Amino acid sequence: MIKNDQWETELEILKTIIAKTELVETNKWGGCVYVYNNKNVIGVGGFKKFFTLWFFNGAFLKDEKEHLINSNEGVTKSLRQWRFTSKEEINEKEILAYIREAIDNEKQEKIIKPEKTKSEVIIPTLLQNELNSDGDLKEAYLKFSPYKQKEFIEYIETAKREETKLSRIEKIKPMILNNIGLNDKYR
Known part of the structure; x- marks a missing residue:
């Protein structure tokens, strides 16, 4: 994540929306992350060309409005991003609907467990x-x-x-x- 003040106002708007939910704000990996029962649900951040709201288990969201993308296709299993390029794109009602669904999924413990790679033992x-x-x-x-x-x-x-x-x-x-x-x- 790029440390700049380019999206300061926009990120504050997102944080104000998130504050209307039961999520708790924390700081992880140098960024703002929101948790439910100490489980990561969403994060916010600003990059060079966009600011984003990312959902740690976004793969489980219905995403009927098709806002979410997998920023690292083939590598990232469950993380999804909602990218914005201006504050005019921020729709509080839609964002709250996505966040509430993410919280409900967390309550249901919907997660993608990391795959354990089983390495075959070759006997000399x-x-x-x-x-x-x-x-x-x-x-x-x-x-x-x-x-x-x-x-x-x-x-x-x-x-x-x-x-x-x-x-x-x-x-x-x-x-x-x-x-x-x-x-x-x-x-």
Whole structure:
């Protein structure tokens, strides 16, 4: 967000409209954000060519008047902006309708949860050979969470020489068989 006074009057008009709702004004990320039960609902800000009212979960708004845009298509999942270029574009009745709908959506807990990226664990060949040749070791290894399996893999793979990798495998075999994670003693 550009820090300038270009839209000072217009932003004050938006803030006056928002003050008519149950939202609470806070300051986050250097900008003005309005929350309901500590959940971000809307924000206001001024940029070089426009000032904006953005809805953190705007994807759930009906937007029958088609005011909202996704400012970063393909990246932003739920954030939507309503851009203005003059105070004449500010329609209090329409803005309040959108804000009330956003508050109702927040009360209903309509949110888009961030997608967790599940990275596939690739077992190095040297370790895979050991697991294949020892059924007990393989069974014990598979009982570990993917996070702990990854710790073992990274420990082996950070060695540069193959003989160091092999010695590290030998070192962790008893740990795996005794169900002891690589970094358990530090937890």
